[in-house]
Amino acid sequence: MQVLLSKAEIQQRVRELGAEISHRYAGEPLTVVAILTGSVILVADLMRELSIPHEVAFVRASSYRGATTSAHALVTDLMGLPDLSHRHVLLVDDIFDTGRTLERISKEVQLLSPASLRTLVLLWKTARRDVDLKPDFFGFQIPDEFVVGYGLDFNGQYRHLPEICIFDEKSAPTLIASVGSE
Numbered sequence: 001m002q003v004l005l006s007k008a009e010i011q012q013r014v015r016e017l018g019a020e021i022s023h024r025y026a027g028e029p030l031t032v033v034a035i036l037t038g039s040v041i042l043v044a045d046l047m048r049e050l051s052i053p054h055e056v057a058f059v060r061a062s063s064y065r066g067a068t069t070s071a072h073a074l075v076t077d078l079m080g081l082p083d084l085s086h087r088h089v090l091l092v093d094d095i096f097d098t099g100r101t102l103e104r105i106s107k108e109v110q111l112l113s114p115a116s117l118r119t120l121v122l123l124w125k126t127a128r129r130d131v132d133l134k135p136d137f138f139g140f141q142i143p144d145e146f147v148v149g150y151g152l153d154f155n156g157q158y159r160h161l162p163e164i165c166i167f168d169e170k171s172a173p174t175l176i177a178s179v180g181s182e
Helices: 007-024 042-048 098-109 172-180
Strands: 003-005 030-036 052-061 075-077 088-096 114-122 138-140 164-166
Touching: 007 042, 007 114, 007 138, 030 042, 030 098, 030 114, 042 088, 052 098, 088 098, 098 114
Parallel strands: 030 052, 030 088, 088 114, 114 138
Antiparallel strands: 003 164, 052 075
8 A cells, every 4th residue: 555644744743733732722621522433543642742631532423334435324422422511622533534524523512512612633635525614623635545544444454554545455465464564
């Protein structure tokens, strides 16, 4: 698979986002809400870069199931969220593709009366957006390619890759073997 974004590029951008978020929310009660499962690596790294106190919470959203690269109906679960009223919320997702996931969860979180709600994504496919929402913070704009690594998967695999790769089913087993031997 072709590496689109290296581990070093991702680490540098996450550091920059951490500094930007820390400056923006200095002195504010912040809750970082991660959309599982793709954003878990991003959120773990981002939390270490934040220089401000914050809480973390998780929500589930899924529209891809099994060995597919096309979306199905979106299923969400916000049951595990803490009380967000009067707190500033940063909703974090791995990728902004069409934007439907972030838009839907944003609407659901707004119903919980946060003081403010902003969004952060690592990757933004600007060509595929079909909602009015735009992420408030983003790591990288990328081309319309199916990507894996750094939390993004294909059929539950490849989340562990330290870089973002353009998915190629033919070379995927080779990539796993080479990464596992490092």
